[in-house]
Amino acid sequence: MGRMSFVLRRLALLVPTAVGVTIITFFMVHLIPGNPAVTILGQHATPSTVAALDKQLGLNQPLIDQYWLFIDRLFHGNLGQSLYYGVSVSSLITSHLPPTLWLLCYAAVIAVVISVPLATLAASRKDGVRDHVVRIVPLLGLGMPAFWFGLILQTWLGTKLRLFPVTGYGSGFSGHLQSMFLPALTVAVALCPVLIRSLRASMLGVLGAEFVTTARAKGVPAPRLLVRHVLRNAVIPAVTVLGINIGYLIGGTLIVEQVFAIPGLGSLMINAIFERDFTVIQSVALIYGVLVVLVNLLTDVAYVALDPRVRFDA
Amino acid sequence: MSAVSVTPAPVPAAGRVRKRRARWYRQPALMIGLVLLAVILFMCFAAPLLTSFNPDTQNLEQPLLGIGQAGHLFGTDQEGRDTWARLLFGGQVDLRVAFLAVIFPFIIGTILGSVAGYFGGWVDTIIMRVIDIVVAFPFFVLVIALVFVLGTGEKSIYIAITAIGWVSYARITRGEITVAKRQEYVLAAQSGGLSSLRIIGRHLLPNVITQSIVYAMSDIVQDILAIVTLSYLGLGIQPPTPDWGTMISNGQNFLTTQWWLTTIPGLAVVITGLALSLIGDGLADLLRPGTS
Amino acid sequence: MTGALQLEVSDLRVQIASHGGVVRPIDGVSLEIAPGEAVGLVGESGSGKSMTLKSILGLLPPDAKVTSGSVVFDGTELTGLSHSRLNKIRGRRIAMIFQEPMSALNPVMRVGNQIAEGPRVHLGMSRAQSVERAIDLMRRVGIPEPERRFRAFPHEFSGGMRQRVMIAMALSCDPELILCDEPTTALDVTIQDQILRLLAKLCHESGTSLMFVTHDLPVVAQVCHKVAVMYAGRIVERGTVSEVFGRPLHPYTLGLLRSAPDVDRPGLSLVPIPGSPPSLASPPSGCRFHPRCQFAEEDCKVTDPPLRLLDGDRATACLHYERCLDQMGTDT
Numbered sequence: 001m002g003r004m005s006f007v008l009r010r011l012a013l014l015v016p017t018a019v020g021v022t023i024i025t026f027f028m029v030h031l032i033p034g035n036p037a038v039t040i041l042g043q044h045a046t047p048s049t050v051a052a053l054d055k056q057l058g059l060n061q062p063l064i065d066q067y068w069l070f071i072d073r074l075f076h077g078n079l080g081q082s083l084y085y086g087v088s089v090s091s092l093i094t095s096h097l098p099p100t101l102w103l104l105c106y107a108a109v110i111a112v113v114i115s116v117p118l119a120t121l122a123a124s125r126k127d128g129v130r131d132h133v134v135r136i137v138p139l140l141g142l143g144m145p146a147f148w149f150g151l152i153l154q155t156w157l158g159t160k161l162r163l164f165p166v167t168g169y170g171s172g173f174s175g176h177l178q179s180m181f182l183p184a185l186t187v188a189v190a191l192c193p194v195l196i197r198s199l200r201a202s203m204l205g206v207l208g209a210e211f212v213t214t215a216r217a218k219g220v221p222a223p224r225l226l227v228r229h230v231l232r233n234a235v236i237p238a239v240t241v242l243g244i245n246i247g248y249l250i251g252g253t254l255i256v257e258q259v260f261a262i263p264g265l266g267s268l269m270i271n272a273i274f275e276r277d278f279t280v281i282q283s284v285a286l287i288y289g290v291l292v293v294l295v296n297l298l299t300d301v302a303y304v305a306l307d308p309r310v311r312f313d314a
Numbered sequence: 315m316s317a318v319s320v321t322p323a324p325v326p327a328a329g330r331v332r333k334r335r336a337r338w339y340r341q342p343a344l345m346i347g348l349v350l351l352a353v354i355l356f357m358c359f360a361a362p363l364l365t366s367f368n369p370d371t372q373n374l375e376q377p378l379l380g381i382g383q384a385g386h387l388f389g390t391d392q393e394g395r396d397t398w399a400r401l402l403f404g405g406q407v408d409l410r411v412a413f414l415a416v417i418f419p420f421i422i423g424t425i426l427g428s429v430a431g432y433f434g435g436w437v438d439t440i441i442m443r444v445i446d447i448v449v450a451f452p453f454f455v456l457v458i459a460l461v462f463v464l465g466t467g468e469k470s471i472y473i474a475i476t477a478i479g480w481v482s483y484a485r486i487t488r489g490e491i492t493v494a495k496r497q498e499y500v501l502a503a504q505s506g507g508l509s510s511l512r513i514i515g516r517h518l519l520p521n522v523i524t525q526s527i528v529y530a531m532s533d534i535v536q537d538i539l540a541i542v543t544l545s546y547l548g549l550g551i552q553p554p555t556p557d558w559g560t561m562i563s564n565g566q567n568f569l570t571t572q573w574w575l576t577t578i579p580g581l582a583v584v585i586t587g588l589a590l591s592l593i594g595d596g597l598a599d600l601l602r603p604g605t606s
Numbered sequence: 607m608t609g610a611l612q613l614e615v616s617d618l619r620v621q622i623a624s625h626g627g628v629v630r631p632i633d634g635v636s637l638e639i640a641p642g643e644a645v646g647l648v649g650e651s652g653s654g655k656s657m658t659l660k661s662i663l664g665l666l667p668p669d670a671k672v673t674s675g676s677v678v679f680d681g682t683e684l685t686g687l688s689h690s691r692l693n694k695i696r697g698r699r700i701a702m703i704f705q706e707p708m709s710a711l712n713p714v715m716r717v718g719n720q721i722a723e724g725p726r727v728h729l730g731m732s733r734a735q736s737v738e739r740a741i742d743l744m745r746r747v748g749i750p751e752p753e754r755r756f757r758a759f760p761h762e763f764s765g766g767m768r769q770r771v772m773i774a775m776a777l778s779c780d781p782e783l784i785l786c787d788e789p790t791t792a793l794d795v796t797i798q799d800q801i802l803r804l805l806a807k808l809c810h811e812s813g814t815s816l817m818f819v820t821h822d823l824p825v826v827a828q829v830c831h832k833v834a835v836m837y838a839g840r841i842v843e844r845g846t847v848s849e850v851f852g853r854p855l856h857p858y859t860l861g862l863l864r865s866a867p868d869v870d871r872p873g874l875s876l877v878p879i880p881g882s883p884p885s886l887a888s889p890p891s892g893c894r895f896h897p898r899c900q901f902a903e904e905d906c907k908v909t910d911p912p913l914r915l916l917d918g919d920r921a922t923a924c925l926h927y928e929r930c931l932d933q934m935g936t937d938t
């Protein structure tokens with residue numbers, strides 16, 4: 001029962017954060033002094049368009065009323081109308097959400113598949129040749145622009161070698177797997193440096209722990225030792241690191257979607273920026289915020305599930 | 315704990331002092347990073363010495379020249395501008411903006427974090443809540459949304475990055491100060507009647523600032539990436555000012571033929587990121603208490 | 607010496623490369639254990655006792671290595687043995703119990719599974735068989751409600767109970783020798799006594815030999831037949847417990863005895879040994895104990911005395927051990 005209440009308490013703590021997220025997205029346009037309609041319309045602001053937008057978005061009303069209206073509509077699933085497409089924003093989001101989620105999960109899986117063996121390799125022979133190589137490569141990855149890497153992958157593995165489709169989402173499960181491989185790899189490679197470093201560090205910490213000496217003294221063979229004793233303990237802080245960096249992961253999808261022409265939330269957002277489609281921008285930012293909050297909750301739950309000591313803490 | 319530990323019994327004092335002084339230039343990561351960064355900075359800011367071409371001069375009669383052709387070290391782009399010159403001058407712009415963009419969040423974040431950590435109470439709670447909310451958004455999503463609101467260009471970049479980037483410094487500083495303020499020297503200062511401002515500024519901050527400095531290195535890298543990405547989309551540094559992101563974007567249609575147009579600016583970013591990361595890692599190792 | 611020796615450590619030397627130079631935590635250690643014997647190894651912190659145990663099983667930290675000497679277990683040379691062959695001995699024929707059970711047990715693995723792991727790996731037992739064996743072992747070491755507590759995690763147990771779990775783990779494959787690294791130091795005095803009795807009883811019942819490392823002399827007296835005293839990486843005295851504690855033949859042993867409280871003579875004032883343990887990177891010349899020794903003479907500063915066998919199993923590394931006998935005479 002301790003576990004359940006821990007999760008519920010974390011959930012409760014997330015509510016103020018979620019509320020804050022809505023506040024920020026709502027108030028984005030009001031940051032600039034002056035009429036928000038002018039900000040939105042940018043170059044297209046003329047007295048008549050400004051007046052029309054004011055009316056459409058209810059910008060004449062007091063701020064608090066506007067906010068309440070926003071929240072009220074939110075709870076009814078109404079995110080407004082897209083200024084550019086003219087359709088409801090929620091329909092746009094619903095259709096664009098799956099590819100982004102696909103990309104996120106795919107990228108997370110690839111990142112884990114790459115990082116865990118590499119980190120294990122490095123940690124098992126600390127300061128050895130393998131360790132140094134595994135430590136240097138992430139340093140290159142930290143400074144690498146994701147979109148640039150995506151372009152390179154696209155050109156070499158896609159256009160030149162024709163191994164994977166260059167753009168698009170594909171159709172059907174296997175179609176998605178194929179089309180999304182390059183973009184998912186791009187996003188994963190952006191995440192790997194952080195993951196490898198933190199996993200290696202936590203594994204080194206665990207390897208030096210006394211209970212590992214005990215297990216070695218018991219004559220537990222190396223593979224079993226690594227998996228059941230070392231990894232099992234080392235993943236706990238690593239899961240937390242993955243969760244913390246989820247914002248980074250999600251941010252990476254934004255630009256990668258653009259490069260690979262994937263019809264996800266990122267492309268939607270970028271197009272909306274160019275078309276000055278404020279309602280879409282606001283709503284997509286909101287969804288991103290909610291996504292991060294949810295994933296953080298998931299990480300907390302995973303942490304509780306993995307570490308039996310936590311149950312009994314406050 | 316096992317009674318016998320691996321560490322040897324106390325070494326005579328003189329030997330120990332000698333050992334510690336020698337340390338900072340023994341760190342290979344730090345040294346390589348510093349040298350690499352020095353080279354990069356030199357190349358970018360001594361650009362006029364290294365190239366005779368002007369990065370903005372178009373020469374529509376000589377577009378898309380190859381490597382080494384007509385005296386162009388890395389060829390020209392589709393408008394005939396020399397790639398090498400654009401690389402160097404673009405580096406000037408990107409690096410300058412990134413370094414400047416780190417300073418404001420550093421200062422603001424450190425101040426707010428110190429206040430939150432030292433005073434605690436409702437000030438702490440409010441600041442932490444705000445941090446939680448900002449952190450709930452992916453960095454780039456917020457940056458791009460703010461750029462929408464603020465318009466494109468260099469100034470918007472500074473404002474956007476500052477508005478979002480301060481949180482990390484605030485968190486680090488708050489964490490360090492919350493721990494450090496329980497130390498005896500703080501209690502001594504407080505009992506001596508020193509003002510909070512003085513205690514934070516003269517006593518606490520110098521001790522806790524190191525973590526922020528280490529983080530700043532990786533923050534600069536993140537800022538370079540953000541600037542380059544925004545420019546790639548056309549939302550950042552505006553043409554005709556040269557910049558690595560715009561170079562990548564300009565060259566992307568020619569990847570199968572004149573691949574260097576896009577590849578080389580990207581490599582420049584990677585290498586700069588490498589240098590800064592090495593410095594950050596080296597500093598982290600150096601400043602970590604107790605280990606060597 | 608009747609019968610074959612089970613464990614014979616001969617002139618073992620271990621070296622660690624550290625930043626302060628080369629350190630020799632074990633610099634010529636020789637020990638013997640016969641089957642069924644309980645041998646104690648005592649000394650201050652830093653004398654190299656725990657490291658001796660670890661080097662027997664090849665558990666030294668990565669920067670330490672055995673430079674010379676040998677460890678022969680039942681005819682097999684253990685130093686330099688490959689990991690896979692060493693693993694067949696570890697846990698199966700030689701087991702080890704550690705000092706701090708909270709950190710020595712895997713925090714995310716259930717206690718029962720940790721006990722059952724040995725039999726599964728070494729004895730080829732099926733899951734069900736190993737579980738049954740683990741529960742049986744838990745009962746033998748005195749853990750109440752073993753069926754239920756099988757699924758518990760280490761942090762749910764008290765210190766004494768955790769140490770019982772470690773003992774159960776050590777016994778799980780019926781080893782011939784158990785190495786104990788200060789198993790009771792981290793426990794309350796009352797629990798200490800229980801654990802020691804348990805250990806002594808179990809070993810006596812199954813004929814398992816014991817090597818017991820500690821800095822606590824009365825504990826050795828309670829459990830062991832023989833004892834070796836270690837100082838600065840070497841053995842300085844050896845013999846049966848009654849001999850060594852009753853008639854010590856080395857000034858360091860004498861010092862240890864006089865600095866430990868004696869329940870039978872509460873009024874006797876404690877005399878600590880002056881000075882501090884020597885640096886293992888640059889030990890004193892001559893006899894390593896001489897800077898702290900009240901009987902030190904000129905030749906002690908120059909000659910490095912080896913461990914000399916006296917009659918029977920008695921051995922001492924002091925050039926002037928008869929002084930200790932005089933001192934003991936005046937003490938009583």
